[in-house]
Amino acid sequence: MTDATGQWDWNRMSSILPELVLRKIATIRPPNNMLGSDVTGWRWEQNWSFTTKSAYEALSNYEVPSFDFKWLNIWHLKVPQRVKVFVWLVVHDRLLTNAERFRRHLAISDRCTWCQTSSETVDHVVRHCSTAISVRVAVIKPHLLNEFMTMSFLA
Template sequence: MQGGWNPCFSRALNDWEVEEAELFLGYLHGKRVLGDIDDTVVWTETKSGIFSAKSLYLALEADCPTSFPSSCIWMVWVQPKINFFAWEAAWGKALTLDLVQKRGWSLANRCFMCMEKEETINHLLLHCSKIRVLWELLFSLFGVSWVLPCSVRETLLSWQISSVGKKHRKVRRAAPLHIFWTVWKARNRLAFKDDKISIQKLKYSFLCSLWSEAKLFIVECPQTLVNFIDWLGSL
């Protein structure tokens, strides 16, 4: 080669590059270029080449090193907005301050709830000192002794159902999602409406959220909040 050394072309390929080149040429071998047909975008996750949300979801799940708690999120007896938020949180895509920073915004990261630690989705929904009270309430309602895992995803996967009645089981399965939703709404009020944090209000909002949905799918669900709490602890 004239005119100086070019690192791209003047050296011999190493073993890995040779292997990659052979794979690439092997892939091209046998392909034909169809001159009269315009190029189109093809979605390779479906046989038809047409995009579908289901195929995207399956592809994401296949790449995920640990299993995804789909059945712990997509429950028909939980409102879609609560399901969707839990789904976002489990993928780590809810827009907490750490994600905003990763997107290039220069701002201080401090949890709106405790004002002590950095805000991440796992801190906000599980480990924040102000939020612990909701989890302790949940454990006492269902009479369990439990240690919260590190992440939202592991928490949903681990929230196993013990031998409780079918109706209680539905409420119990939905309960962590109602905590997530309650905390997220409270966090947004603090962030955007300059609200003040109130632990009593948080607990009340969580219980009302759980109760109001239980009334929709359990015919004999108690009609007062106090009776509902008693009913949860009745097994």
């Protein structure tokens, strides 16, 4: 796509590319053998190779969270896998509560389905819902209850 002088061949490119693409190309220097061979590369990896991980991180602006040590052992808990997944969803604020569904216009109310007393947030579901109290009492040891009620869920 370059002419004999090494510059972009605008006549050739304008016949096959839209104006928007041509403007972007205009911001890029044409290939130059003096600078080395023109090769493709993935700029988000040091070795220029594409990985799904680097694509995900680039697209999501992913930063490694600073984990509270209490949550590091989620996957080592001796509980069913679905409980581990539930805990992971809570810690990462990904539990699809009615408050979140309402915010996304997927529900007509943000109220808790079980108790109907307040907005169904992650905190409400895990700590304050009257229906969840029986589960919490059965799962959380009494001497750890105060710490559980005050600790941050987010990793």
